[in-house]
Amino acid sequence: MAEEKQKKMAIISTKGTLDMAYPPLVLASTAAAMDVETIIFFTFYGVDIINKKKYDKLQVAPIGNPAMPSPVPMPNIIGILPGMTALGPIMMKNMIKGINWPTIPEFVDTCLESGVKMIACTPTLEMTGVKKEDLVDGVSVGGAAEYLDFALDANISLFI
């Protein structure tokens, strides 16, 4: 009766940009290290984070992102020149290297190895034509009901 209940966290990951790929992975790996049972439900653009064809080249658009910390001041106009979107990830990758964070593929592996359960959203796969075999090994497939089943009993639910 007095035993403590297993703590749980349920994350929905919907963004496929490099900057918004880190928060679910940082939070899930930290939680796993604290013995929190954690799932990440990848849906919409978030599925790119566990798509083997895409997860090593996620992009940050400097445009429409006025809050991006820019070492070099960068007017919006530059963001629309062809090829300039790549500037975002390069700056961000250098900043991330400066604090020794793993790459996205490394981070996904770390999460899976530490017991984080990863689920790709079935309707998103159907809608975008992504196949089960495009996904990182160890990722399962499910719908909103599977997410809700877990989340209704979780201590933390986040939509990222």
Added chain:
Amino acid sequence: MAEEKQKKMAIISTKGTLDMAYPPLVLASTAAAMDVETIIFFTFYGVDIINKKKYDKLQVAPIGNPAMPSPVPMPNIIGILPGMTALGPIMMKNMIKGINWPTIPEFVDTCLESGVKMIACTPTLEMTGVKKEDLVDGVSVGGAAEYLDFALDANISLFI
């Protein structure tokens, strides 16, 4: 004493883009089908989702959205040509049609019919000049305190 407590979910919906209009509606309708008492608090751009003048023509901007799944590769530059913003919703609508999802107006009705409570944020209405009569019938009006009252006792809280 041993009766199970009514499960609850509280969603804050702040984005008025076509892609971010679906998650609150999918989650709320799925939760309602699982007998979860659900509210959606629409604030900031999210109010467009229940604004009868706007909810059938929500937009997706291809620009600044590098993670958007694009059947046709599309450089950022194209996103800024006049009229091109419309490309986003057309592609997305076709993808959604492919998996037979309802339109936003249909989905809002489905949620209301299945008992989801929808609340429009009072300060947002004042700030944008949207009137109560512009909102879908059945939507009520309230502030952050009303949301918090419900959410403090909910199993799942999400900010979308």
Added chain:
Amino acid sequence: MAEEKQKKMAIISTKGTLDMAYPPLVLASTAAAMDVETIIFFTFYGVDIINKKKYDKLQVAPIGNPAMPSPVPMPNIIGILPGMTALGPIMMKNMIKGINWPTIPEFVDTCLESGVKMIACTPTLEMTGVKKEDLVDGVSVGGAAEYLDFALDANISLFI
């Protein structure tokens, strides 16, 4: 035994745009007024909200933001002209003035005075070169584990 447990809310604030700076501050100050113990964990671009060099000039980009309520219809193209990004905040500031909301610096102070605990993310500070002395007085510094410790026991967790 029958005493009610202290209610808690844990917010993660990740966006440094003017529009997404308000939700954490509105929710936290409302919760504090309802005697809810509240923390805001500022990470990624969200750190700008408590950065004294930046928090009085947060930007809204009209571009890539098709859902922004625009008093004047504004094609996406205008958003990329140099200087035009400033249009977003001016329009938004006027709308906010219309409903008498405090400015961001005023709102941050109000939250701190009413007991909201504010934590800036250590890795974000390292990554962006922001110093502790750049932050508003009263803001502390911590990592994801500190956030999780609090959030695992909170009634509401939000990722903004």
